Amino acid sequence: MVSKEEVEELMLKYFPKCPLCGASEGYEVSGVVKNYVQCRACGAKWWSNDFVKCKELKQLKLWEPAYDGTGAALKFKTFSVKFWQDKEAIEKAIADAEAKTKAVDSNKLIFRSEMSDEEIQDSIRKSMVEIASWDWGSTLYGQLGPLISDTSFAEATIIRLLRAIFEQNKILIMQNELIRRALTQNK
Numbered sequence: 001m002v003s004k005e006e007v008e009e010l011m012l013k014y015f016p017k018c019p020l021c022g023a024s025e026g027y028e029v030s031g032v033v034k035n036y037v038q039c040r041a042c043g044a045k046w047w048s049n050d051f052v053k054c055k056e057l058k059q060l061k062l063w064e065p066a067y068d069g070t071g072a073a074l075k076f077k078t079f080s081v082k083f084w085q086d087k088e089a090i091e092k093a094i095a096d097a098e099a100k101t102k103a104v105d106s107n108k109l110i111f112r113s114e115m116s117d118e119e120i121q122d123s124i125r126k127s128m129v130e131i132a133s134w135d136w137g138s139t140l141y142g143q144l145g146p147l148i149s150d151t152s153f154a155e156a157t158i159i160r161l162l163r164a165i166f167e168q169n170k171i172l173i174m175q176n177e178l179i180r181r182a183l184t185q186n187k
């Protein structure tokens with residue numbers, strides 16, 4: 001098995017300076033087969049299968065971002081050595097990944113700060129209509145449900161119930177936002 005010194009030496013050969021923070025303080029080697037290296041300065045940690053043989057380093061997977069969060073957007077992503085040696089490429093990849101997460105996140109939000117009160121009220125109405133359609137219990141089928149011992153039927157009932165609860169929570173969150181807005185306006 002390779003020694004920790006050999007692994008650190010290989011890493012230093014390709015990366016005398018840390019790909020993320022640029023410090024040249026060397027790397028802490030860890031793992032049962034010594035396939036993790038961690039920058040002594042910023043704490044960023046990489047994993048590579050190439051350390052097992054310790055001959056040539058081809059790619060590195062970012063296992064943990066730096067202590068200050070640098071590189072978090074690239075966590076668990078594997079890139080070539082060439083990429084990790086290219087500071088501009090790394091910065092671009094981080095910016096791209098961050099932009100992507102941001103876009104997804106704001107689409108998933110129940111409400112966004114730029115929404116007007118009317119838009120939120122409209123959303124609340126939509127959720128209430130949703131709840132009415134998921135309110136299985138009040139329908140004839142819903143009342144007959146417990147009499148029919150059918151698994152898929154029971155599953156469908158649970159899904160409807162969960163959907164209704166989810167919509168209910170959305171309404172509460174949106175109503176809270178409207179109340180918060182009203183309160184802060186009065187100040």
Ligand SMILES: [Zn+2]
Nearest residue numbers: 018021039042
């Ligand atoms: Zn570092």
